[in-house]
Amino acid sequence: MSTRRLLVLPHLNIHNANALSSPYTIGFPAMTAxxxxxHALERKLQAAGYxxxxxxxxxxxxxxxxxQTYQGPGDFVHSIIGTANPLDKxxxxxxxxxxxxxxxDVSLLIEYRAAxxxxxxxxxxEFIQLLDRLLNRMKVAGGDLLGFNEPKMTAVDDRDxxxxxxxxxxxxxxFALIERRELMQQAMAEGADALDALLEHLTIHHSCTQDESDQVTWHRQRKVGNEGEKLGWIVPIATGFQGISELGEAKNQRxxxxxHRFAESVVTLGEFKMAHRIRHLDEVLWHYHADLGSNLYLCQQAQLETTTNNDGFY
Structure with missing residues (x-):
């Protein structure tokens, strides 16, 4: 039996988080955030005596x-709601x-280990009190942490x-955010370009039929998954970076x-899945993974640890 120790940070109320999750997607913050x-919380806890x-x-x-976007009457696109800077001199x-x-409003489920x-x-x-003090001084995804429910410590057997x-x-x-990289991998294995594979699963197709009485009926259709699986809330998510230069030194690097190396964002598909449909912890837990052979620095889920082919990114 395998016991896993978990820290629950429930209902983090975050204001003005960074929604520009990659250079070409907007929405829920990137997994790297x-x-x-x-990781920042871990370093603070270690410095505080753990x-x-x-x-x-x-x-x-x-x-x-x-x-924070706005769509006016008759507008086709949404506009970003910006904040005004003070007037100059x-x-x-x-x-x-x-x-x-x-x-x-986000909850985090964090697996921890210690000696x-x-x-x-x-x-x-005392540890919960320390967590409370540290969290009140931290940023989350670039946003201000306005409040949160009391952190909880628990231990569960992942076979129970x-x-x-x-x-x-x-x-x-x-909704738990899970990775659906395999959807892009399948489309790319069938010859699709990475961007086409991404858009293919996000596009909603509209069509109409007209019966003998001239009654028009509209239909909405999205791509289905493997073996006719009805896909849920599929979204593009940023899950890491890929190096585009050799390791070395850069002028004025921090x-x-x-x-140092230059890198670009890695984007793949994810799914927001209702929590009651989750059966195993590894379905939702993310961790760091470095594939140095492909110059990839990723956030990925535990069930993908054995994946050797990292196609499925844009």
Missing amino acids: WLGFV PTLKLVATGVFSHRCDL DGKRSAFIEEARCHL ASELDRVERP DKAVRSLILSLMPG DSDTP
Whole structure:
């Protein structure tokens, strides 16, 4: 039997998070933002007296995502709702770059590990109090953390279906973000370009039929999954970066001791899945994965650990 120790950060209320998840997608923040926040929390906890504590995997459950856009009457496209900068010394509006923002209500499910001598300290009330102090001073996905429910510590056996289901259902109502890279892999194996494979699963086709009485009926259709699977809420998600230059040094780089390289965003398909449809923890937990042979620095899910072919990205 395998016991997994989990930290639940319920209902993080985040204001003005970065919704520009990649250079060409807008919406829910990138997975690198969520794992980056958890990594920053791990470093703060280690510095606060828990040196062996590791936050090894993270599940993201979205309860609300309010994208700050506006669509006027008769408009076809949405416009970003920007914030106004203060007037300059001449009383004119200074130039600014439009930033896509969103307000979020998100819960995080974090698997942690620590040395046996430290586990007892982690599960004491003092640790929850430390978490409370640290979280109140942190940013999440570039946004301000306005509030959150009390963090919870729990341990479940991942073979105990009842215990796992009870934990997941405690995060209802909400949508778990899972990776659906295999949808793009299948389309690309059939000869589709990466961008075409991405758009093919996001496009909604409209068609109409006319009966003998001239009654017109409209139909909406999306691409189905494998073996006729009806796909859920499929979205493009940014899951990491791919290096586009050799490792080396760059002028004025921030860290002179770490090799530098230029990189571009990696985007694939994901699905927001209702929490009550989750059966196993590995369906929702994300972790870092580096494929140095392909210059990929990814956030991926545990069930993809054995994947050797990393096609399925744009």
